[in-house]
Amino acid sequence: MKKILITGGAGFIGMNLARKLQGKGYLVRIMDNLSSQIHGEQTDIAAKIPSGVEFQLGDVRNKEELRKAMADQNIIVHLAAETGTGQSMYEVQKYTDTNICGTANILDIIANEKNDIEKFVISSSRAVYGEGAYVCDTHGKVYPTNRSETDMLKGMFEPTCPECNGELSGLPTSETAKLHPSSVYGITKQVQEDLVRVCMEAIGIPYVVFRYQNVYGPGQSLKNPYTGILSIFSTRILNGENINIFEDGNESRDFVFIDDVVNATIMGIEQSAANNQIYNVGSGTQTSIIEVIKQLERVFEQNAKAKVTGEFRLGDIRHNRADITKIQSELGYKPSVNFEQGIESFAKWVKTQDTETSLYEKSLLEMKEKGLLK
């Protein structure tokens, strides 16, 4: 059976993927630096690694550790990354070191050293699109630029037509959409994609790029205050803490349940039709933040102390809905869990977890100090 290395495999997507692959008979190795921002200071993570899965402590920024992890492996699923969009705006070097240089290290080893790699799968993000596709009555399909601070201070949050400044309606964003990331995180993911595409095509080993949308579900970090809106809101609801809803609460995201992401990723690993392709992995539907709060109140049977504050983060996008027709038609992917079902299973898991007060307030304060939260 094939040997699969999952970098960042102790994280949310990695653990779920490792479990499923191991169940299918693959020989799975995880390499992870157990970043404290994601895992907290606890030291028992290794105990959570599914039995039969090999764990190596290691950092993708360190070539020696990578070399050890990559030895004898046939497939690499590269998930290790810094993932906070807001945080990336003021931790630029940390984000580029891990997300870009970490990927470059893997490519260098594949290109220069003897290895058994047959496929390289990477986890890109919807963040490469920045604000996605919209349609203007007069100008057709357009890609709005960043919303202006002046407009947002006036409570005008919807993106407008870059040609006539007129009203727009949202469209699902396809893989061929313009790439214009609005965060450092998005830039690192775009560069990562380009490095992998160009190098792997030159080397002649297949790669697959997945642009995951907002992934959620059991196992997502409840500690990392910089990303994962469902985790942040859930912890705050359960602790009776206030929730600050940015903008007017009508901003929306494409939430995709972890099992669907794992299944899509395995399709990419197993199907040769996926070779050298880029795929959106989403639900194809969008959910507003107000709706997210309503659903969380339902599943936790508790009112959220949520308030629409009109505050906003520079660089945030307004709406997101992935066009998933490519992965549906080429790989046979079909989202199987809708938001209402997914959030029930997420909440059931959260209730079994330690939801001590998070560092969320601190993360907001940091963003305010840097002038990124208005």
Ligand SMILES: NC(=O)c1ccc[n+]([C@@H]2O[C@H](COP(=O)([O-])OP(=O)(O)OC[C@H]3O[C@@H](n4cnc5c(N)ncnc54)[C@H](O)[C@@H]3O)[C@@H](O)[C@H]2O)c1
């Ligand atoms: N969760 C989402 O909504 C989402 C959306 C789009 C893309 N992605 C991408 O999917 C991948 C996995 O995301 P996740 O949600 O599982 O995140 P996660 O934070 O739960 O997992 C990331 C893992 O990478 C590890 N890691 C971080 N820096 C590392 C380094 N330098 N060396 C080795 N390991 C390191 C962390 O310890 C963690 O276990 C990431 O590349 C992320 O950018 C996730």
Ligand SMILES: [Zn+2]
């Ligand atoms: Zn227009």
